[in-house]
Amino acid sequence: MSTIDRTHDIVVWGATGVAGRLVADHLTEQYTPDDLSLALGGRDETRLRELEATLVRQRSDWEEIPILVGDATDRESLDAIAEATRVVCTTVGPYTKYGTPVVEACISAGTDYCDLTGEINWVREMIDRYHDDAVNAGARIVHSCGFDSIPADLGTKLVQSFAIDEFGTPCELVRIYLEDGRGGVSGGTMASAVELFRAASTDPVARQTLRNPYSLAPPGERDGVDPGTQSLPRNDALRGEWTAPSPMAVVNERVIRRSNALLGYPWGREFECRESVPIGPGLVGMAGASAVTAGVGLATAGLAFGPTREALRRFVFPDPGEGPTREEIESGYFTVRVLGRGTAPDGPFVVEGRIGADRDPGYGATAKMLGEAAMCLACEEIDSPLEGGVLTPASGIGDPLADRLRRAGLVVEVGEWDRTA
Structure with a gap:
């Protein structure tokens, strides 16, 4: 400054x-x-x-x-x-x-x-x-x-700082879970989503940014071991329940990896992060995760295809400047939980972070x-x-x-x- x-x-x-x-x-x-x-x-x-x-x-x-x-x-x-x-x-x-x-x-x-x-x-x-x-x-x-991307990015930083202070080593992997939430969507948010997918349809750099998990890292450092965003239902071993892809992961995970790179890799170059939506255990959890995955896939496909993207913009999404009511904002809420797993000389450990609010997450x-x-x-x-x-x-x-x-x-x-x- x-x-x-x-x-x-x-x-x-x-x-x-x-x-x-x-x-x-x-x-x-x-x-x-x-x-x-x-x-x-x-x-x-x-x-x-x-x-x-x-x-x-x-x-x-x-x-x-x-x-x-x-x-x-x-x-x-x-x-x-x-x-x-x-x-x-x-x-x-x-x-x-x-x-x-x-x-x-x-x-x-x-x-x-x-x-x-x-x-x-x-x-x-x-x-x-x-x-x-x-x-x-x-x-x-x-x-x-x-909401993009403080809960995930700052939550990861807090978990890693705690791990280093308490156990002398960072977590080698972090999982971010969108546990619950309720809130409205504004025209401005949807206009941003439309612009993102419109750019990806015509600009090869924008397409590469969406595909590469390390696309926001400094030039020359845009590769690594992390496989990137979850695309299918997954039985999460850390939580012991089924999870579905998070629609925010494509943003939040790349922001977290940039944080690690800019800070000089205090969490290691082998660090992995993944964001998902926890659904539940067993067959019910698997069915729910499959349903959420299908919904996210349809929404993504609709935004990726030009004619449906424009139809959504014109006939479904609110106009820019429109947003949730005061009542909807005040009745909203969210919880993001961050779990980090690491290994210290005394054995494995798991650190938990939580960021939440009693307000609409997006507004x-x-x-x-x-x-x-x-x-x-x-x-x-x-x-x-x-x-x-x-x-x-x-x-x-x-x-x-x-x-x-x-x-x-x-x-x-x-x-x-x-x-x-």
Whole structure:
């Protein structure tokens, strides 16, 4: 981050969108103007002022919140915004269409950045084009700071840190389980999914990014022993139950492998990770895992095939800007469990991590995760040897993010696995 004084600590870019409003709502509820100099950014001044009025009316501590007007396609306005703040916290997607100029502006200004993207084709592009520039500028460009991919990425980091501290060695494998959850889906999220599969249909680099488990690793290090994302029902030996493929694994697993690489392989070059959905034991579990696998396969096939992808976009998916209701957000929840297995001189061990929330995972909880990631960057609460680059939550922020998430009401736990619990 630049040492130059900035007017604002955080600008929420895209503040009038579904996710942006939730991030601004969380930050003004969790913090006061004494804690945080916040600004709201976007292209529609009228809507921004309406949002400011709503937040000020709801929060007695906040008398006013500055407004910064710009356009995602106007580099000059983005430069002015980036130069005015310590952190740009952006919810404007699809990032493939609207994210690159914001990243460029932040690197040019030496400004830290965080987002919600799960568009790994675009993340790969940012790595290849801008990682070295971000390192030289001292700008932390931290992608995937929401449900994609903080629970999996930070959960793995916490499990590995515990294993090293307690047993003197990291886990050689980590399993991430999407145990339960309920929440709505917005038009912005589905638009990002459409963009990802559309890019893969025409761009060989995007296709390779989806196929290679190590595609987000640094150039020259994009291979390894990990076979990659689970595609079939599997009887999980660690849990003793059947699991199905996770629709988020294609993003989260690659982010975790990048974390390991950027941190200098503290978990070893033979480290393996896999994310799945636990279903249950026995024949019932096998049948359920088979059904979930078929559903994930159909959804993937529908997005991969151009005509059905466009039909889903036009007639099934919500429009960008649409999202779950307040009631749906507050009635949602999720639990992600991370189990790491290792071998110490005294024998094998298993470490358990858990991250969960009593909010919709994609919006209510994601807003807290993104907002707290931005706070860590703004306050320089960083546990990382990396001072710049295209980073991940675990490699770019690290353990201090867990403390902020706990204070924000999320469950973040780690310890030795109690198999009887």
